[in-house]
Amino acid sequence: MDAQLPQPPDPDRSVAERIAEVLTRRIVLGELPPGDRVGQDTVAAEFRASHVPVREAFRRLEARGLLVSEPRRGVRVAPIAPEAVREVTEMRAALEVLALREAAHALTDADLQEARLALAAEEESGDLIVWEEANRRFHRALVTPCRMPRLLQVIDDLHQASTRYLLATWKSLDWEPRSDAEHWAILDTLTRGDVEAAAAALSEHILAAGRALRQRLVARGRI
Amino acid sequence: MDAQLPQPPDPDRSVAERIAEVLTRRIVLGELPPGDRVGQDTVAAEFRASHVPVREAFRRLEARGLLVSEPRRGVRVAPIAPEAVREVTEMRAALEVLALREAAHALTDADLQEARLALAAEEESGDLIVWEEANRRFHRALVTPCRMPRLLQVIDDLHQASTRYLLATWKSLDWEPRSDAEHWAILDTLTRGDVEAAAAALSEHILAAGRALRQRLVARGRI
DNA sequence: TGATAGAATATAGATAATCTATAAAATCAT
DNA sequence: ATGATTTTATAGATTATCTATATTCTATCA
Numbered sequence: 001m002d003a004q005l006p007q008p009p010d011p012d013r014s015v016a017e018r019i020a021e022v023l024t025r026r027i028v029l030g031e032l033p034p035g036d037r038v039g040q041d042t043v044a045a046e047f048r049a050s051h052v053p054v055r056e057a058f059r060r061l062e063a064r065g066l067l068v069s070e071p072r073r074g075v076r077v078a079p080i081a082p083e084a085v086r087e088v089t090e091m092r093a094a095l096e097v098l099a100l101r102e103a104a105h106a107l108t109d110a111d112l113q114e115a116r117l118a119l120a121a122e123e124e125s126g127d128l129i130v131w132e133e134a135n136r137r138f139h140r141a142l143v144t145p146c147r148m149p150r151l152l153q154v155i156d157d158l159h160q161a162s163t164r165y166l167l168a169t170w171k172s173l174d175w176e177p178r179s180d181a182e183h184w185a186i187l188d189t190l191t192r193g194d195v196e197a198a199a200a201a202l203s204e205h206i207l208a209a210g211r212a213l214r215q216r217l218v219a220r221g222r223i
Numbered sequence: 224m225d226a227q228l229p230q231p232p233d234p235d236r237s238v239a240e241r242i243a244e245v246l247t248r249r250i251v252l253g254e255l256p257p258g259d260r261v262g263q264d265t266v267a268a269e270f271r272a273s274h275v276p277v278r279e280a281f282r283r284l285e286a287r288g289l290l291v292s293e294p295r296r297g298v299r300v301a302p303i304a305p306e307a308v309r310e311v312t313e314m315r316a317a318l319e320v321l322a323l324r325e326a327a328h329a330l331t332d333a334d335l336q337e338a339r340l341a342l343a344a345e346e347e348s349g350d351l352i353v354w355e356e357a358n359r360r361f362h363r364a365l366v367t368p369c370r371m372p373r374l375l376q377v378i379d380d381l382h383q384a385s386t387r388y389l390l391a392t393w394k395s396l397d398w399e400p401r402s403d404a405e406h407w408a409i410l411d412t413l414t415r416g417d418v419e420a421a422a423a424a425l426s427e428h429i430l431a432a433g434r435a436l437r438q439r440l441v442a443r444g445r446i
Numbered sequence: 447t448g449a450t451a452g453a454a455t456a457t458a459g460a461t462a463a464t465c466t467a468t469a470a471a472a473t474c475a476t
Numbered sequence: 477a478t479g480a481t482t483t484t485a486t487a488g489a490t491t492a493t494c495t496a497t498a499t500t501c502t503a504t505c506a
Contacts, residue, residue, distance in 0.1 A: 014294065014459070016282075040487070050461050052275050055488085056282050059239075063286030065373055071237065072468055074487055087371045090325075094317045102313075148310045150288060154377060237488070263458070273490050278459085295497055297458055 015049050016056035022047075023057060027066045027077055028164045029129070036077045038067065064157045066164075082214050082221075085165050089210025092158045093203045099143035099151055100202055104195040106145040112191060115141040119183050128175045132163055138183060142190070142202070162210075169217050182208070238272050239279035245270075246280060250289045250300055251387045252352070259300045261290065287380045289387075305437050305444075308388050312433025315381045316426045322366035322374055323425055327418040329368040335414060338364040342406050351398045355386055361406055365413070365425070385433075392440050405431070 023043070026032045044054045058075050061067040067075045078084075103111075118138035125131040136159055143155060182205040190198040246266070249255045267277045281298050284290040290298045301307075326334075341361035348354040359382055366378060405428040413421040 016459090039485095041485095051488090052278070052460065055275070055279055059279050059282040060286065063283065072487060083371075084373065087373050090321055090371075091318065091374055091377070094321045095314065098313055098317045148306075148313075150307065150310050151314055154314070239488090262456095264456095274459090275489065295458060 014053065014056075015047070016053035016060070019043065019047055019049065019053060020057035020060045023061055024064070024066060024160070027061070028160055028167070030164070030167050032077050034077050034079045034168070038075050038077065040074065065161055080165055080168050080217070082218050084161075085210060085214045085217060088158050088161045088165070089207060089213075092155065092162060093206040093210075095151060095155050095158070096139065096143055096206060097199045097203045099146045099148065099155060100199050101195060102146035102148060102151075103143055104190070104198075106147065107190070108145070111141055111145050112187070115187055115190075119180065119187065122180055122183070128167065128170055131175075132166060135183075136163065142186070162213075165213055165217070169213055169220065237276065237279075238270070239276035239283070242266065242270050242272065242276060243280035243283045246284055247287070247289060247383070250284070251383055251390065253387070253390050255300050257300050257302045257391070261298050261300065263297065288384055303388055303391050303440070305441050307384075308433060308437045308440060311381050311384045311388070312430060312436075315378065315385060316429040316433075318374060318378050318381070319362065319366055319429060320422045320426050322369045322371065322378060323422050324418060325369035325371060325374075326366055327413070327421075329370065330413070331368070334364055334368050335410070338410055338413075342403065342410065345403055345406070351390065351393055354398075355389060358406075359386065365409070385436075388436055388440070392436055392443065 040051045040054045044051045062069050066078055068078050069075045115138055118134050118141055121134035122131055125134055186198050186201045263274045263277045267274045285292050289301055291301050292298045338361055341357050341364055344357035345354055348357055409421050409424045
């Protein structure tokens, strides 16, 4: 791991925020594997910062479930367990359905167009990470119009966790594009104005993806 | 406000944790009103601590939605807005129903007994704060057996927010015990093993309480 | 007189050096 | 070899200090 590039000072964002952002990316992408200890002095040295903003960044990531903190023993990257995958999946299903139902009232043509563009980007992606970016963009397009910031924040945190589980499980190699059919089906029912059908499809889609992920994770764990 | 009592050192909990706990209580109870600025040096002086653990406590409370942070301007107590009440209510309904469905598999007689005791405590309470404690205990008894720590944490944060809205709106004066009938109905259906009916009743109960709260809040806002 | 530009002040955010307590590692004695 | 003990590394916290920004106060001018 090479040293942090001298980031533009950017006085609008605190040092803690920038550290939190970089650490988040590393954990989600799997560069920092589950269980790894994250030393505050190491991080501070890398970012040429003191331990104060580092600790603040730790607290943010802890709240998002990416780090776990043990008193007097520092923090480590949260483990990846099948039960956690199930939990995050079910929470996402419940909350994205809620957000979609609320968003449906306010859904504009531009929102639907954005969702379509996201699905097009999915189909053009040859890489798991790129596909996941488009996948996230699609889900976000469906729920963002609900205008419920707290709900959207929690959904975002959960999706981040999902992404981490996905990337840790599929490793970009043995991956082929999938589930796009479900995505189009959700978008179709929504375009037709059938919110309940779209909600049901979205829920089933999230749960199915979660089941597949968990199965694969358990299988990998047994090898 | 008098000075902080010399707390037992308690080496198992960090200074940041203790500060976060006390600030949480003050915000939920309304001692720190919405919009109030919370100065880091003021808090540090009161707890005879440095600004470092204070800032960590701020980050924890920010993640729970009790504080909002404005860059270079510090933190203030989160405002109480009808839209936020609605948001928290709907999230609670969705997530507590999910938790209840999962908990139902594992529900023991002891859990049901705990719920009954909580309802008895509600009926004996003459004070809004005491009632709310029992109310929380009841809801917790229903969902805790699901054994999904992340879900339970989010539910807990949301319930804390609900409590704050409740106490800010009803002010302990013009309050009379209510909604206990709904509580008993939920418990009855659950005792009979009808999980779906209990889930529906729980959802409707949370949403109804939220509607009442929001109406009252809007009415108060107009006076 | 009132609005506004500019100086003064308070404070958020951050640094650096330092301290204590504890967990982990290394060493020593049996 | 193994168990006890010392050493070492580091988390958590303090204190003093620094800079940049918000806010407040004040003085000037239309």
